[in-house]
Amino acid sequence: MGQGERQMLEKNVNFVEAALKEYYFNNFELIHVSSRTSEREFGYQKFNSGMVRHITIKNDKDLHFLLMTQMPSDVYCSNGYYSFPNLPMSEKDWKEADLIFDIDAKDLKLACRKDHTCFKCNSCQNVNEQSSKCVKCNSDKFDVISVNCQNCINEAKKEVKKLVQVLTEDLAINEEKILVYFSGNEGFHIHVINSEYQSLDSRERADLADYIMFNGVIPETMGISRQNNSKTSLPDIGERGWRGRVAREIFGSKSKRPKIIQEILLGGYSNFQSRLEEMRQKIGVRIDPKVTMDIHRIFRLGGSINSKSGLSKISCNNLESFDPFSDACVLGDEKVEILANCPISFILKNKKYGPYVSETISVPKHAAVYMICKGLADVPQDSEN
Amino acid sequence: MLQLGIKELAKYPFLAETGDYLRDKGFNLEQLSDPDWKPVVEKAYGRIVVATTGQIYGGDLENPDLEILSFVIAIILLKSAGISTLNRRFSLAEARRAERYLEQGLNALQKDRSILENLKLKEESIQSSLKIIQDQFSIRVKMEDDRLKISIADYLRRAAHFNEREWKLVNRRVENGYVYLSSHEIVRLVRKELDVYINSKIQSVRVSFIPETFRERVEDLVLLAKKFTTTVIVSSDYPPCVKHAIEVMDRGENLPHSGRFMLATYLLAKGQTIEQITPLFKNAPDYNERITKYQLEHIAGSSGKATKYSCPSCEKLKSENLCFAIPECDGIINPVQFGTRRKTNA
Numbered sequence: 217m218g219q220g221e222r223q224m225l226e227k228n229v230n231f232v233e234a235a236l237k238e239y240y241f242n243n244f245e246l247i248h249v250s251s252r253t254s255e256r257e258f259g260y261q262k263f264n265s266g267m268v269r270h271i272t273i274k275n276d277k278d279l280h281f282l283l284m285t286q287m288p289s290d291v292y293c294s295n296g297y298y299s300f301p302n303l304p305m306s307e308k309d310w311k312e313a314d315l316i317f318d319i320d321a322k323d324l325k326l327a328c329r330k331d332h333t334c335f336k337c338n339s340c341q342n343v344n345e346q347s348s349k350c351v352k353c354n355s356d357k358f359d360v361i362s363v364n365c366q367n368c369i370n371e372a373k374k375e376v377k378k379l380v381q382v383l384t385e386d387l388a389i390n391e392e393k394i395l396v397y398f399s400g401n402e403g404f405h406i407h408v409i410n411s412e413y414q415s416l417d418s419r420e421r422a423d424l425a426d427y428i429m430f431n432g433v434i435p436e437t438m439g440i441s442r443q444n445n446s447k448t449s450l451p452d453i454g455e456r457g458w459r460g461r462v463a464r465e466i467f468g469s470k471s472k473r474p475k476i477i478q479e480i481l482l483g484g485y486s487n488f489q490s491r492l493e494e495m496r497q498k499i500g501v502r503i504d505p506k507v508t509m510d511i512h513r514i515f516r517l518g519g520s521i522n523s524k525s526g527l528s529k530i531s532c533n534n535l536e537s538f539d540p541f542s543d544a545c546v547l548g549d550e551k552v553e554i555l556a557n558c559p560i561s562f563i564l565k566n567k568k569y570g571p572y573v574s575e576t577i578s579v580p581k582h583a584a585v586y587m588i589c590k591g592l593a594d595v596p597q598d599s600e601n
Numbered sequence: 602m603l604q605l606g607i608k609e610l611a612k613y614p615f616l617a618e619t620g621d622y623l624r625d626k627g628f629n630l631e632q633l634s635d636p637d638w639k640p641v642v643e644k645a646y647g648r649i650v651v652a653t654t655g656q657i658y659g660g661d662l663e664n665p666d667l668e669i670l671s672f673v674i675a676i677i678l679l680k681s682a683g684i685s686t687l688n689r690r691f692s693l694a695e696a697r698r699a700e701r702y703l704e705q706g707l708n709a710l711q712k713d714r715s716i717l718e719n720l721k722l723k724e725e726s727i728q729s730s731l732k733i734i735q736d737q738f739s740i741r742v743k744m745e746d747d748r749l750k751i752s753i754a755d756y757l758r759r760a761a762h763f764n765e766r767e768w769k770l771v772n773r774r775v776e777n778g779y780v781y782l783s784s785h786e787i788v789r790l791v792r793k794e795l796d797v798y799i800n801s802k803i804q805s806v807r808v809s810f811i812p813e814t815f816r817e818r819v820e821d822l823v824l825l826a827k828k829f830t831t832t833v834i835v836s837s838d839y840p841p842c843v844k845h846a847i848e849v850m851d852r853g854e855n856l857p858h859s860g861r862f863m864l865a866t867y868l869l870a871k872g873q874t875i876e877q878i879t880p881l882f883k884n885a886p887d888y889n890e891r892i893t894k895y896q897l898e899h900i901a902g903s904s905g906k907a908t909k910y911s912c913p914s915c916e917k918l919k920s921e922n923l924c925f926a927i928p929e930c931d932g933i934i935n936p937v938q939f940g941t942r943r944k945t946n947a
Contacts, residue, residue, distance in 0.1 A: 306899060387753060388778025412754050412778075423761040424753075427770040437772040456776040 222359055227595040228588050229263040233287045235585050236521050239547050240283040247519045249279050251409065255297040255311065259514040260288035263523065269514055272302045289523035292514035295407070305512065312414035315421070316515055317428075318507040319375045320403035321368035333362040334559050336591050343557045343592060361590050363562040364525075364541050368402060373535055376404050379501045382428050383408065386457050398540040400522025400529040405515065422509040430458060430500030433492055438462055440480065440488045447477045461499050462492070521547075526585035542566060548581035558592040609729040611665035612702040614672035615695065615799045616733070622669060633674065634812025641667060645674035646818045652694030653687060653825060660698070674815075676803050681811045682822040686829045692799035699795060700788045706730025707784030711747055737798065738791045743779070749787060750779035759790040764916065764934060840939035841925040842918055843867050850884055859913070859921045861885075863936070865900050866912040870937045875901060912937050 259269030273279050295316045299309035335358035336343050337350035383389045395407040426432050439449030451459035467473045516529050527544040542565050556572035564583050587593035651658045706726040734740050740755045760768040774781040846864040849856045868878050875897045882893045902909030914935050918924040
């Protein structure tokens with residue numbers, strides 16, 4: 217019941233496939249299967265083609281063989297562990313699954329988004345800066361394309377930090393079990409391996425996701441009921457969990473506390489309820505709950521290239537200093553010619569590109585792949601690439 | 602491993618230890634058919650009757666043998682009568698009875714033990730509560746200062762299946778991997794499992810013959826059960842969410858995956874077959890007969906040993922913007938309940 221992906225021209229497919237293959241071939245030491253390999257389901261996609269899943273891969277060598285022979289655009293590995301990972305879903309015999317989280321800058325709906333988004337017309341392929349009507353053919357059907365943005369990544373990093381804090385402090389997950397990856401496009405993937413939450417089913421994970429997002433909280437939890445409220449039941453800034461976070465958010469410092477308590481008690485139940493709702497946006501962690509509640513997901517394999525951008529799903533050891541647009545930009549540096557139609561500028565490896573208006577340019581291969589994957593450039597007609 | 606004393610067993614006669622107790626005492630069905638045991642049969646019958654009225658049988662812990670035997674005989678009577686509504690009522694009432702004792706045990710744990718009178722008995726009651734919760738339900742209850750706590754995973758495995766908002770994890774005190782709960786709440790978490798466990802005991806007991814002294818009471822149980830027959834009036838109308846989904850499909854518009862899932866699970870729950878449901882999806886913009894059939898089979902649990910999916914709750918549909926509630930929806934929590942009014946004589 218899914219949606220169709222954007223089709224890529226054959227000359228572009230050939231170019232990007234070759235670039236990916238070259239990278240994988242030269243960097244086998246960076247591309248590994250996930251732990252407990254034989255219990256995982258793997259899957260892959262090729263450009264302009266559907267998903268191949270329910271396959272097993274035995275070891276790194278098998279994976280490298282697949283990368284060379286199939287030339288996939290994307291490679292995935294299940295968060296679930298099965299007795300028979302290559303059988304149809306109903307016969308796999310699910311055992312447990314890693315907890316996974318997806319933090320996507322798109323979901324943060326930041327004000328900067330409109331500045332780095334453009335619209336590619338479905339009819340004439342013209343790239344527009346506005347989404348009202350195609351300036352060339354008047355069509356109103358577009359693919360929405362966004363290019364990388366430092367602000368988006370910084371905000372997504374803040375969400376990752378909030379998530380890691382809830383996981384370690386509230387859920388008592390050891391930090392060593394939390395693996396943070398750049399998603400390869402506009403966000404982060406967080407894998408929690410080998411935790412005591414592995415055996416939770418989908419519904420239980422949905423409630424865990426609500427907890428992490430601070431979803432569904434009722435005023436009573438914070439000590440405010442419909443009647444008979446007293447200041448003693450309100451949370452204290454020293455408390456742990458969400459009560460403590462809410463207290464730190466509303467009271468800030470100890471000196472203001474009595475005055476603020478008075479306001480809350482006077483404001484009443486529904487006022488406080490709306491206040492909690494507002495707070496959710498700020499203090500709740502903005503994960504995609506659908507990913508976390510999925511116990512059969514095939515999730516992008518760490519170390520592989522994301523075909524939406526040509527960037528790598530790379531592990532972030534130091535989130536603070538991590539710069540995805542340099543660190544995950546792993547494809548070649550040699551110059552190639554492309555025909556670019558990219559109305560917005562972007563930065564890769566500290567170099568600014570664009571805007572380009574239907575012009576033939578010579579750029580490093582990683583930037584060329586990036587623009588082609590985004591649908592903002594083509595391999596020129598008579599290219600030797 | 603801790604062995605339960607006879608007084609503790611009288612609180613929880615559904616435990617496997619009851620079998621050992623009966624063996625040790627040398628009780629068997631032939632013996633219990635002796636007219637001398639008639640008073641215990643009467644007590645057992647009374648225990649069932651109390652349960653069917655929705656009350657909780659109090660019992661007499663000062664006479665633990667009678668407590669245990671009357672439970673065992675009650676189960677034999679129920680098995681012989683073979684009426685599931687009685688079994689359900691009985692197991693629920695017995696579960697509630699056990700809950701009281703479990704809660705008392707956990708409460709005693711929270712009190713300062715040095716000032717407890719009759720220390721040994723209290724200690725035993727605490728230990729049996731902890732043991733049952735751990736052995737039967739695999740929940741390890743821990744103490745921190747004066748507070749009881751269980752692990753978040755153990756909590757979610759039960760509470761995530763409750764509908765009330767106060768059971769959502771976000772509405773609980775959570776710290777360092779644990780959820781802090783009252784003794785009442787901990788026991789509430791295992792209510793359903795306790796009920797299912799006792800019911801399974803009735804199902805699994807083997808009665809080779811019905812002693813003459815039991816026969817009359819078995820017949821009484823059959824008569825008693827007649828009181829609890831229910832008349833169900835089923836309206837042929839679809840709930841508004843399902844109507845909406847069918848209309849969207851009819852118009853050939855795209856219904857989101859969650860809407861299609863709801864439609865399929867609802868119709869399956871109402872007894873329609875996959876063959877009957879498949880054509881509804883024909884107008885969908887991305888219709889593919891093979892895929893639709895595969896997905897329906899998956900949802901129906903008919904391919905392999907897959908789970909059968911049930912229709913999503915009204916709350917879930919609300920959050921997916923698929924709910925179009927009308928006054929007739931009042932009081933239901935799942936679309937499959939729409940138009941079904943229960944009339945009970947009891």
